[in-house]
Amino acid sequence: MSAYLDIVPKILPGVIVTIEILLAASCLAIVVAFIAGLGRISRFAFIRRITAVYVELFRGTSLLVQLFWIFFALPAFGFQFTPFLAGVVALGLNYGAYGSEIVRGAIMAIPQGQTEASIALNMTRWQRLRLVILPQAIRMMLPGFGNTLIELLKGTSLVSLITLTDLTYKGLILQNTNLSYTFPVFIVLLVLYFIIALPLIIGVRKLEKNASRGVVRA
Numbered sequence: 001m002s003a004y005l006d007i008v009p010k011i012l013p014g015v016i017v018t019i020e021i022l023l024a025a026s027c028l029a030i031v032v033a034f035i036a037g038l039g040r041i042s043r044f045a046f047i048r049r050i051t052a053v054y055v056e057l058f059r060g061t062s063l064l065v066q067l068f069w070i071f072f073a074l075p076a077f078g079f080q081f082t083p084f085l086a087g088v089v090a091l092g093l094n095y096g097a098y099g100s101e102i103v104r105g106a107i108m109a110i111p112q113g114q115t116e117a118s119i120a121l122n123m124t125r126w127q128r129l130r131l132v133i134l135p136q137a138i139r140m141m142l143p144g145f146g147n148t149l150i151e152l153l154k155g156t157s158l159v160s161l162i163t164l165t166d167l168t169y170k171g172l173i174l175q176n177t178n179l180s181y182t183f184p185v186f187i188v189l190l191v192l193y194f195i196i197a198l199p200l201i202i203g204v205r206k207l208e209k210n211a212s213r214g215v216v217r218a
Contacts, residue, residue, distance in 0.1 A: 003184045014170030019196060021087050021158060021166065021173060026149055028092025029045060029099055031147075036078050037103025038129075051100070058097035064158055071162045078113055079206045087159035087168075095152045108136035124135035138213040146204030150197050 025140045039051030058066065071086035081089065110133050118128040160169035167189060 003181060004188065007181060007188050007192075010174055011153065011167065011185075011192070013083060014165055014167040015192060015196070016155050017084075018153075018167040021084065021091065021159060021164070022153050022196070024088045025091035025095070025152055025156070028088060029095040029148070030145070032096025033099025033103050033148075034094060037107070038102035040100060040104045041107060055097045058094050059101075063090065063094045063155055064161070066164060067158055080198055082164045083159070083164045086162055087164055091152055091155055091159075093146055095155070097149075099145060099148050102148065103137070104123055105182055106140040106144075107133055107210045109140060110136055124181070139208075142163050142204055142208045142211060147206075149200050149204070153193065153197055153200065162198050 021210070021217055032192050036051045036055055039047050042051075067086065067090040071083065071088050074081065114132055114136070115128060116130045123131065156166060157168040159166050160172065163169075171185045171189045175182050
């Protein structure tokens with residue numbers, strides 16, 4: 001027990017960094033997901049191709065490689081990132097690519113009759129999207145986005161490899177300085193990551209419940 005009492009205060013500062021990265025990267029991922037998801041169904045072929053290249057590139061390559069590329073390789077081309085910004089950009093773009101498929105899939109799942117009815121009401125394309133399609137599609141996106149955000153939280157552990165003193169970094173430092181702490185450190189990391197993930201799980205479920213009110217199920 002004394003080992004845990006010694007570990008927890010030393011590892012807690014890393015929790016703040018992990019939460020900051022999670023919040024910033026989540027905001028970026030959601031924005032990118034909607035932009036790319038809508039781009040995938042654009043009526044303009046050029047936009048569809050550009051967004052398809054982005055999505056397949058970030059889904060088809062390792063997050064770790066993307067992180068190293070942004071932090072270590074891009075400075076050679078004149079793009080300098082702080083460790084925090086590199087972590088946020090890599091995580092946001094990577095999980096934004098996965099999220100874009102959630103957006104695209106939800107929008108494509110809306111029955112065609114909804115679009116035809118809104119056309120009959122003389123709505124513009126933007127009005128149809130904003131007033132008819134998106135309100136229904138967002139309800140279907142919530143479970144997928146919930147899973148993506150939890151995956152993003154787990155992905156934050158990789159930012160320790162670019163010198164960010166996050167939760168994992170703090171734990172590894174403690175484990176390397178005292179090998180007898182190996183088991184307690186990873187138990188504490190396990191518990192702390194779960195505690196951070198718990199509000200995400202509860203929050204998404206509450207949003208799903210609120211969004212489903214008044215919806216008639218077939």
